[in-house]
Amino acid sequence: MKPWQLVFFLAGLPGILIALMLMFVKEPARRAAATASGGTHRMSPAEIRAIFRRWRGFYGNFYVGMPLFIIPLYAFPAWMPTVLIRKFGVSAGQVGVQYGIAVLITGSLSVLASPWVARAVERMGRRDSLLVVALVAAVAMVPLSLALIWASDYWTAFAIATAASVLYSLPQALSSSALQMVTPNRMRGLASSIYVFVVSVAGLALAPTFVALITDHVFGDERRVGDRWLSPAPSPQPGRRSSWLAPCPPTVACSTRADQTAGFIRSGKSGARRWL
Numbered sequence: 001m002k003p004w005q006l007v008f009f010l011a012g013l014p015g016i017l018i019a020l021m022l023m024f025v026k027e028p029a030r031r032a033a034a035t036a037s038g039g040t041h042r043m044s045p046a047e048i049r050a051i052f053r054r055w056r057g058f059y060g061n062f063y064v065g066m067p068l069f070i071i072p073l074y075a076f077p078a079w080m081p082t083v084l085i086r087k088f089g090v091s092a093g094q095v096g097v098q099y100g101i102a103v104l105i106t107g108s109l110s111v112l113a114s115p116w117v118a119r120a121v122e123r124m125g126r127r128d129s130l131l132v133v134a135l136v137a138a139v140a141m142v143p144l145s146l147a148l149i150w151a152s153d154y155w156t157a158f159a160i161a162t163a164a165s166v167l168y169s170l171p172q173a174l175s176s177s178a179l180q181m182v183t184p185n186r187m188r189g190l191a192s193s194i195y196v197f198v199v200s201v202a203g204l205a206l207a208p209t210f211v212a213l214i215t216d217h218v219f220g221d222e223r224r225v226g227d228r229w230l231s232p233a234p235s236p237q238p239g240r241r242s243s244w245l246a247p248c249p250p251t252v253a254c255s256t257r258a259d260q261t262a263g264f265i266r267s268g269k270s271g272a273r274r275w276l
Contacts, residue, residue, distance in 0.1 A: 043186045051187060058182065063194060066175050067202035069138055072168045074207035077103055080161050088154040102162045110169035118174055130178040134171035141167050 001009070052059050081095040114133065121129035144164050151157035176195070183191045 067198045070199045070203040071207040074203040078208045079211045106165040107169040110166045130174045137167045137170045
């Protein structure tokens with residue numbers, strides 16, 4: 001087995017253990033799914049479409065805004081080693097060890113710390129704290145991306161890239177939580193699958209490709225790969241509210257406990273709907 005093949009094998013090996021651990025995860029009680037008659041309510045496709053249509057201001061902007069933020073999540077780790085190698089002449093081995101360890105530590109700690117950050121923001125009176133944290137992180141990525149363009153030495157660029165790892169990792173768990181909390185429990189699986197699909201397309205397909213296309217066809221110089229860091233940095237559009245702060249379904253107002261997102265029922269011939 002070649003060294004590069006061994007790396008892929010070792011990277012995927014923990015996934016087998018994680019998959020086996022799922023055998024010991026018990027099915028949770030479905031308390032919020034019961035209807036007034038004591039049975040369970042299965043949402044029809046028409047009801048699901050009605051929810052998406054009624055709250056399209058939130059779902060549409062969420063499904064567009066969060067994938068844009070996923071682009072730096074994949075673009076930075078994919079291309080930062082190349083930037084450091086081409087601009088500062090360091091070896092691939094040095095960058096791989098130093099940057100790899102930095103991203104592993106800062107990215108993991110950022111995801112783990114994000115709930116505490118969101119709770120601190122919520123205590124300041126922001127009920128939409130889960131989305132506010134994502135917005136602030138996105139805005140903060142812009143000056144970091146600019147600073148990276150003009151970094152004059154290896155360690156300055158390395159420090160900026162490490163700080164970026166904290167910012168683009170911060171909203172990842174919070175965004176998934178926000179989506180679950182605003183969505184009726186009987187359509188959370190569908191809402192999550194759409195989210196996973198769009199962020200996977202944006203992250204795995206578009207992010208690394210955008211960097212290469214901009215470098216080759218805009219700058220026309222592979223040595224300027226670091227000059228395109230501002231491109232994937234998401235920011236709110238001027239003159240309008242942030243896409244993440246679009247009105248949320250009344251189930252949670254973006255921050256209420258998930259068990260309050262009871263169910264969605266249809267009543268009467270007029271098709272009137274209400275949240276439990």
